Amino acid sequence: MIALMTVPLVMAVWLSLNFITFRTLDAPEFVGLANYQEVLSDARFWQALRFTLLIASISVPAHIIIGLVVALLLDETSGRMRSVLLPGMLMPMIVVPVVGTLMFRQLFESTGLFAWFFSEIIGQRFIFTEYSVKALIILHTIWASTPFALVIFFAGLQTLPGELVDASAIDGASRLQQLRYVVIPHLRSLIVLEALIALMDFFRLFDSVFILTEQNPIFKADTVMTYNFRVAITVQRLGKGSAMAILAMIGIFVVVIPFLIMTYREQIEER
Amino acid sequence: MRPVTNPIGRFVIYVSLIVFLLWSVVPIVWITLQSFKTQRQAAARVPLFIFRPTIDNYGRLWLDSTPNNVAVLAFGLTGVVVLVLLGVFAGRLPIPRNIITAGILGAVIAIIWVIPKIVDTAKFYDYFVNSLIVSVGEVAVSVSIGCLSGYALARYSGMSGVVMLLVALAFRALPRMAFLLPFYWMGRxxxxHDTYFLVIIALVAVNQPFTIWLLRSFFMDIPREIEEAAMIDGASRLGAFLKVITPIMWPGIFSTALFTLLLAYHEFLLVRILTQSKWTLPLAMVQFIGGAQIPGQIPMQAAAAVSSTIPIVLVILFFQKQLVKGLSAGAVKG
Known part of the structure; x- marks a missing residue:
């Protein structure tokens, strides 16, 4: 099992040190760090990285807040109400991401529902431009990732000890104070976990961008992964693509490792 | 917290929940509506909500030519209905459960195999079958490996859980590309390259840490005494695992399998890179992404989207409770 996971990684490092295209698959040429140099001096790579970071910095907090609020509200309702609402709310998670993106796109195409709303209310046609496509990608990531946050926060709320809340109420805590000092701390480790998972997922976001841009460079909406795909498969630079993947990996670990250490400490404390 | 009793408060709660529900389902409802329209209706600038539904889009998507043999079709449909009924009422029949399950599975496989021989199915059907093979294969491999290693991790060391969680998260963090390019190169x-085998192996490698982690948290729940009792009664460790632990674990294994199924069914990039002809449904969608510019495309696109979503939605909604339970158990217990 470990071999299954580490062997590819070692190979990725090796591939990244070679110049390989599809025609020279069996005759890789060793070029050392040239691929890395090329990636780091590639303006499009930095552009893709900036957009990826933008997505993460908007979508991570947004979907956690929405998920948390909805989980809290859902906690107020009766069991029957929940069993009606929950399946619908989980739909974005179940729908195949590619299809979900298509659904989003159809809403905004010239024949779509929102495009119509848009033109009725603002009096202007909705067009796919660099900014609107980027906004759509961000909106879609929020749409698609909220249900998961909702489910785990909701499950977390169910384990909230009732005495704690009652005690705080007796001590005269207002609803907001209860939320701030009892409920949120209880969910803290879950929120961190979800933030971590989402951060990673957004960093390797591919499907929705691929669909929404149809890989159209006009929109300048490449994320690191789609640009990587373009380099490795479309332009057939396997070596450079691997170098980029390795760099992305190092990048994500730099961001994630503090979180990982935090989770590690927390888990040890619990034991 | 105490429930909100203030009527205005409750009203606000319900309204917000419904708004969120709408936000979640409107895209799905809209595309479903579109899929039942003709091209003209779908392309109308002012959206139509009341129209005469047509199933032509689905017909064109799944079939190359309209079947003329109505009797065969009716027979097939009856078969499906009988199977579904059998599945629902299986508990009440005086036949052992295992036989019924095996029978239903066999019948489903037979039907899937027979359909292309009777009616003239289009490429989309092949994609559907590919999806089935890849996801079921991935679930089978991944869950059986996951059970053994999850069990071992849960039993043999105190810290293993934390380490496993970290590894699972770290591997989740890896960009797919770092995995896929080597796989691609090895495959070539x-x-x-372009075999089910490679796709399944790659999927297992990508999703495995998560599966192990989830299963481990379920195994942690089972008190050690149970298997010790079985072992004192003369069972071997393997025997205890297969005959005692696995049955208790069944709900946990099942929800893990569901989640793995979801991940496998959703996979796009991996299949895109590792195959040329063994396309699965998410990939098949891409040929429809041409968008509004191509005539006749919108309803077809919608029909394809709905068709490729329905199987997984049915499965998941049917077992929704287990999935939610599994996810929350995994996440909350860590």
Whole structure:
């Protein structure tokens, strides 16, 4: 099992040190760090990285807040109400991401529902431009990732000890104070976990961008992964693509490792 | 917290929940509506909500030519209905459960195999079958490996859980590309490129840490005494695992399998890179992404989207409770 996971990684490092295209698959040429140099001096790579970071910095907090609020509200309702609402709310998670993106796109195409709303209310046609496509990608990531946050926060709320809340109420805590000092701390480790998972997922976001841009460079909406795909498969630079993947990996670990250490400490404390 | 009793408060709660529900389902409802329209209706600038539904889009998507043999079709449909009924009422029949399950599975496989021989199915059907093979294969491999290693991790060391969680998260963090390009290269070099085998192995490698982690948290719940009792009664460790632990674990294994199924069914990039002809449904969608510019495309696109979503939605909604339970158990217990 470990071999299954580490062997590819070692190979990725090796591939990244070679110049390989599809025609020279069996005759890789060793070029050392040239691929890395090329990636780091590639303006499009930095552009893709900036957009990826933008997505993460908007979508991570947004979907956690929405998920948390909805989980809290859902906690107020009766069991029957929940069993009606929950399946619908989980739909974005179940729908195949590619299809979900298509659904989003159809809403905004010239024949779509929102495009119509848009033109009725603002009096202007909705067009796919660099900014609107980027906004759509961000909106879609929020749409698609909220249900998961909702489910785990909701499950977390169910384990909230009732005495704690009652005690705080007796001590005269207002609803907001209860939320701030009892409920949120209880969910803290879950929120961190979800933030971590989402951060990673957004960093390797591919499907929705691929669909929404149809890989159209006009929109300048490449994320690191789609640009990587373009380099490795479309332009057939396997070596450079691997170098980029390795760099992305190092990048994500730099961001994630503090979180990982935090989770590690927390888990040890619990034991 | 105490429930909100203030009527205005409750009203606000319900309204917000419904708004969120709408936000979640409107895209799905809209595309479903579109899929039942003709091209003209779908392309109308002012959206139509009341129209005469047509199933032509689905017909064109799944079939190359309209079947003329109505009797065969009716027979097939009856078969499906009988199977579903059998599945629902299986508990009440005086036949052992295992036989019924095996029978239903066998019948489903037979039907899937027979359909292309009777009616003239289009490429989309092949994609559907590919999806089935890849996801079911991935679930089978991944869950059986996951059970053994999850069990071992849960039993043999105190810290293993934390380490496993970290590894699972770390591997989740890896960009797919770092995995896929080597797999692609190996596949090309060994001639395995474009086979189910390679796709399934790659999927297992990508999703496995998560599966192990989830299963481990379920195994942690089972008191050690149970298997010790079985072992004192003369069972071997393997025997205890297969005959005692696995049955208790069944709900946990099941929800893990569901989640793995979801991940496998959703996979796009991996399949896109590792195959040329063994396309699965998410990939098949891409040929429809041409968008509004191509005539006749919108309803077809919608029909394809709905068709490729329905199987997984049915499965998941049917077992929704287990999935939610599994996810929350995994996440909350860590």
């Amino acid at each position: 070099m060994s001639g395995l």
